[in-house]
Amino acid sequence: MDFFPAHLTQYIEQHSTHEDPVLAALNRETHLKHLLPQMVSGHQQGLLLELLSSLLRPKQILEIGTFTGYSAICLAKGLAEGGVLHTIDINRELEDITAKYYALSGMENKIKQYFGAAADIIPSLPGIFDLVFIDADKINYALYYDLIFDRVPQGGFILVDNVLWSGKVADAAAGDKDTEALKAFNLKIAADERVTQLILSVRDGITLIRKN
Numbered sequence: 001m002d003f004f005p006a007h008l009t010q011y012i013e014q015h016s017t018h019e020d021p022v023l024a025a026l027n028r029e030t031h032l033k034h035l036l037p038q039m040v041s042g043h044q045q046g047l048l049l050e051l052l053s054s055l056l057r058p059k060q061i062l063e064i065g066t067f068t069g070y071s072a073i074c075l076a077k078g079l080a081e082g083g084v085l086h087t088i089d090i091n092r093e094l095e096d097i098t099a100k101y102y103a104l105s106g107m108e109n110k111i112k113q114y115f116g117a118a119a120d121i122i123p124s125l126p127g128i129f130d131l132v133f134i135d136a137d138k139i140n141y142a143l144y145y146d147l148i149f150d151r152v153p154q155g156g157f158i159l160v161d162n163v164l165w166s167g168k169v170a171d172a173a174a175g176d177k178d179t180e181a182l183k184a185f186n187l188k189i190a191a192d193e194r195v196t197q198l199i200l201s202v203r204d205g206i207t208l209i210r211k212n
Ligand SMILES: C[S@@+](CC[C@H](N)C(=O)[O-])C[C@H]1O[C@@H](n2cnc3c(N)ncnc32)[C@H](O)[C@@H]1O
Pocket: 039, 040, 041, 042, 064, 065, 066, 067, 068, 069, 070, 071, 072, 088, 089, 090, 091, 116, 117, 118, 119, 135, 136, 137
């Protein structure tokens, strides 16, 4: 899910902080054992998530779409003292790898893992979310945005992954279900006057949204 030239990605990663060894092991294990390993955030995006989270120092983070836990660990690194990251994935088979790496990274007390459909679980979670990362099924991005919007305080941030969808969102001829959902989602955010947003051309595109 990265259409940026491979040699430039390599250059960026060589000249950025090296990948944390626990995250590097998780990245490797994800590629060895999982179908669609390209879903993992990886080095460059993981660092971006860690740095943004560190800037915001959130007390509560919500992640929608855990996969093997890479982005959850990166985001949790920026939590305020005593803060918690809630993360949801529909695939219970991920439990072994996520639990293993939360422990190896020392994050097991900061990350609360939930398994099930995000739309069912989100309403049952307590409190407000200073930071939300939407990275699950593309077809439901707009639903997730609507479900969490009132739970984000003024000045809180929502990050949304894969918004460029390998460039297909800017291709009028591309019309598969996921591309259509992402095109509609990007239009919805562009028209939402309650927020300030920027699509970052990092990896597969990440929208950085601030609630005004
Ligand atoms: C792109 S991956 C997440 C990658 C992860 N955030 C990272 O950066 O390493 C998307 C995940 O969303 C999960 N997912 C798909 N549909 C879902 C749903 N309805 N509710 C919760 N999770 C879902 C998938 O099982 C998959 O693990």
